[in-house]
Amino acid sequence: MPSGRTHDQITLWSLPxxxxxxxxxxxxxxxxxLVSGSFLFGGLMFGPDLDIYSCQYQRWGWFKPIWLPYQKSLRHRSFLSHGPLIGTALRILYLAIWIAVFGVLGLAVAQKIGNLGWNWQDLVFSYGRLIGEHHIEILAVYIGLELGAMSHYLSDWGGSAYKRFKKKGLSGWRPPKTIKRAKITAPTRRSSKSIAEGRMKKEEGRRKK
Known part of the structure; x- marks a missing residue:
């Protein structure tokens, strides 16, 4: 698997x-x-390796703790963190929840202090209208983030595949074979009657000889 520095170089070289x-x-x-900026952000700070203590995680500075529940909930390199499309979508949803929590708390404090002339229904409606008017720009941001993440997990896959090829040749591209375990049967106890019958048959065989 490439190092964090290699991932950064791939992101910067791919940006143009x-x-x-x-x-x-x-x-x-x-x-x-929008696509280029999102690609840069996705490759350097919003990529799949946020599920471990990585360079991407450290770049969040004071906001690093918000990713701790994300790390504890997901196994490293699982489909939910490194999977195409779903990994980026899950991280966007996760970050959006944190932004919503901090935003609601901040607006609630501002409303109490400044007596602002708005309500929560108007706020939700305005955000919904904003998303509808700028859906193309939002899609561009998502594509950029996904491309940044893709540059990461494709390099991971390519590095692992190259190591397998270097070690095993063309056979390294094949999926590992599953070893079938032999079925072990417990020894059956023979009854005393069957043992006696077996001895009698052996003695009869010797007499005939």
């Missing part, structure tokens, strides 16, 4: 390619900036 491809497809500097 991601930006060029995005601009070539969208012809929009705004979407290119």
């Amino acid at each position: 390619l991601v930006a060029a491809l995005t601009f070539g497809q969208t012809h929009s500097s705004n979407l290119t900036l």
Whole structure:
């Protein structure tokens, strides 16, 4: 598995390619900036290795503790952290919950102190309208985050596959075979009657000889 420094280099080297491809497809500097920035953020701070004590985890600084429940809930390199699409979606949902918690607490304090003229229903409605108006930009951010995560777990997979190939050759690409365990049967006890019958048959055989 590549080191954290190698992952960072892959992200930085891939950034110009991601930006060029995005601009070539969208012809929009705004979407290119969103995808490229999200790709950089996803590769350096929002990638799959947030499930362990990694470089990505350490870069969150004072906010590192919010990822501790995430780490304790997931096994490293599980499908929920390193899986395509679902890993990024789960991290977005997890971070959104924390942002919502801090945001609600902050707004509640601000409303108490400043007597702001709004209610929670208006706030939810305005956020829903904001998401509807900027759904293309939100999709661009998600694509950038997913590409940043993809650069990580594809390099993990490629490094592991190369090591298997170097060690075992072409056979290293095959999935490991499962070893079938032999079925062990417990020895059966023979009754005294069957033992006596067996001895009698042996004696009859000797007499005939």
